Amino acid sequence: MTTGEQRRVDDGAKRFASVGATPTHVVGNMAGTPIAAAARHFEQKYGRAAASDVVTRIPARWRELLRPNTEAMGLLGSRWYPYAFLADWIYTAKIVVHAPDEDAFIRELAWAGIDGSMSTGMRAMARWLGSPRAFAEHSQESWRLFHDTGIVSVTTIGEHELRRRVVDWQGHNVVVCKVVAEVFTRTFSKTGVREARCRREECVGWGHKACVFHITWR
Numbered sequence: 702m703t704t705g706e707q708r709r710v711d712d713g714a715k716r717f718a719s720v721g722a723t724p725t726h727v728v729g730n731m732a733g734t735p736i737a738a739a740a741r742h743f744e745q746k747y748g749r750a751a752a753s754d755v756v757t758r759i760p761a762r763w764r765e766l767l768r769p770n771t772e773a774m775g776l777l778g779s780r781w782y783p784y785a786f787l788a789d790w791i792y793t794a795k796i797v798v799h800a801p802d803e804d805a806f807i808r809e810l811a812w813a814g815i816d817g818s819m820s821t822g823m824r825a826m827a828r829w830l831g832s833p834r835a836f837a838e839h840s841q842e843s844w845r846l847f848h849d850t851g852i853v854s855v856t857t858i859g860e861h862e863l864r865r866r867v868v869d870w871q872g873h874n875v876v877v878c879k880v881v882a883e884v885f886t887r888t889f890s891k892t893g894v895r896e897a898r899c900r901r902e903e904c905v906g907w908g909h910k911a912c913v914f915h916i917t918w919r
């Protein structure tokens with residue numbers, strides 16, 4: 702790990718401390734901007750009552766991160782949130798609205814999170830979205846917008862295909878890993894290509910050494 706990486710990880714730990722929750726991981730947090738955007742989407746689509754249900758039904762250890770009857774359930778774009786919280790939040794939301802297909806529900810929230818972020822706090826991303834190649838070249842930089850841990854490398858396979866490999870992803874969570882695959886799909890589609898797809902090929906949750914995302918487009 703380079704000094705720069707270590708500094709970012711330390712920053713992540715500090716940000717976590719400022720959240721004030723009771724963590725199982727000091728590092729392993731996602732930026733609040735896309736999460737708050739996903740929460741706004743959830744409220745608009747499923748209603749304030751459903752959002753309040755999520756706040757009251759989420760496991761008790763996360764309750765102080767949420768505020769009932771507040772926009773975006775009180776989630777803030779300026780904060781970072783533990784992966785374990787994000788997974789419980791999605792799972793609780795899924796139960797509240799009786800979403801029949803977990804993967805489709807994760808896709809819905811992840812895409813809403815990306816779309817909402819682009820219209821608000823993450824305009825920096827736009828300059829990497831000129832082409833899939835530009836996005837690949839800024840892989841680590843774009844990853845750091847969302848995550849306080851994880852080292853990303855990219856292997857270009859062909860004109861319309863690449864692999865993103867994430868190692869040293871502390872606090873890895875399978876739900877977050879699925880979210881990331883959907884985020885990649887959505888961000889690649891924003892580069893103007895057609896039929897962007899991302900498949901999780903390997904995952905530390907399955908016993909592999911890295912999480913590998915295979916991205917294709919036309």
Ligand SMILES: [Zn+2]
Binds near residue numbers: 875903
């Ligand atoms: Zn994974």
